[in-house]
Amino acid sequence: MRAITVTEPGGPEALQWTEVPDPGAKPGEVVVEVVAAGVNRADILQRQGHYPPPPGASEIIGLECSGRIVEVGDGVEDWQVGDEVCALLAGGGYAEKVAVPAAQLLPVPAGIDLVTAAGLPEVACTVWSNVIDEGRLQPGETFLVQGGTSGIGTHAIQLAKAYGARVAATAGAPERLERCRELGADIAIDYHDDVAAELLKATDGHGADVILDNMGAKALANNIKALAMDGRLMIIGFQGGTKAEINLAALMAKRGSVTSLGLRGRPVDGPHGKARVVAGVRELTWPLVESGRVHPVVAGTFPLPEAAQAHAALEAGGVVGKLILTAS
Structure with missing residues (x-):
């Protein structure tokens, strides 16, 4: 077969x-014949040599895909050859075929085409595991997502809104702030401003009960400032660096918590395994997707052999939602 290699x-x-x-x-x-694969910032980090695959995973880039099952391994009972699926991967998505643990498969949601479905597993699993499962977001609480027009952000805004939260999102330009509002954000904040100050002002001093952050070190102090009492800060990225001092007194004053959860390196099974995450997404998120309350936001598609152009486009900025690579 053919694949994108580095x-x-x-x-x-x-x-x-x-x-x-x-x-x-x-x-x-199972082995899936790939129809499409989602492009993620983690893919760029791997290409640059900063995010190696976990032990035993494919060296080929790609954390999610959609396609059709062409081979079923021993012990797999719930799937069969010909099923159309999308899948959460530890690697291997930028290829014509990929082997996937059956527990990491999801059916293509009703009403979503097979290509678009390729951009769902990574964002859906990341947001469910951080915001709903570990972050324990409750209806009526305030949720802040940093980077509201990213693939993660566009999904998180919609999921939190559908879940009954008051949603705040950050972005860096007026048209991107407006896009956050169109997706359901009640509060849109320019990330060049003091995000915590603007959020506290907009929430009458309450702040955010749950924050989903992709910046890491650079945003840490301001995120703690933005937390509500008993707030939960969930860190999923390090675009603003990996090392920062933390004011523990400020965190304790909020009775706050800071959690950083990766997804790629988790085992398949176990209490924090991918199988549990995928099952949670299928139970909670898929009905919202099928009802249209949460819809995938696709910025554009590229043929799989042109993955370099897709990476360049994502790195250049301005992408709202996900880019998708099509294998056929």
Whole structure:
């Protein structure tokens, strides 16, 4: 089969369309013939040499895909050849075929085409596991997502709103702030401003009960300032760096908590495993997608051999939602 490989870490030009061995289905796995794959910022980090795959995972980039099952391994009972699926991956999505643990498969939501479905698993699983499961967001609470027009952000705004929360989102330009409002944000804040001050002003001093943050170190102090009492700060990215001092007194004064949860390196099974996350997404998020209350936001598609152009577009900025690579 053919796949996108990285000869050595570097810019988008490091992505090469080459021949690689076909994957096989081990016990508990299926092989999916890929129709499309989502593009994520983690893919860029891997291409640059900053985010290696976990042990045992494919070296091929790609954390989510959609397609059709072409092989079923021993012990798999709930799926069969020909089923159309989308999948959460630890790697391997930028290819014509990929082996996937069956527990990480999701049916394509009713009303969503197979290509669009490729951009759902990573954002849906990230948001469910951080905001709903570990973040314990409740109806009526205030939720803040940093980077509201990203793939994660566009999904998080809609999910939190559908869940009954008051939603705040940040973005960096007037048209992007307006897009956040169109997706359901009650409060839209320019991230060039003092986000905590603006949020506290907009919420009569309450702040955010749950914050989903992709900046890390740079935003840490301001996020703590923005927390409500008993607030939960969920860190999922480090675009603003990995090291920062933390004012523990300020955090304790809020009775706040700071949690950083990765998704890619989790085991398949267990209390924090991907199987549990995928099951939660199927139970809570999929009905909202099928009803139209949460819809995928796709900024554009590129043929899979042109993955370099997709990476360049994402790095250039201005993308609202997800970019998708199409394999056929």
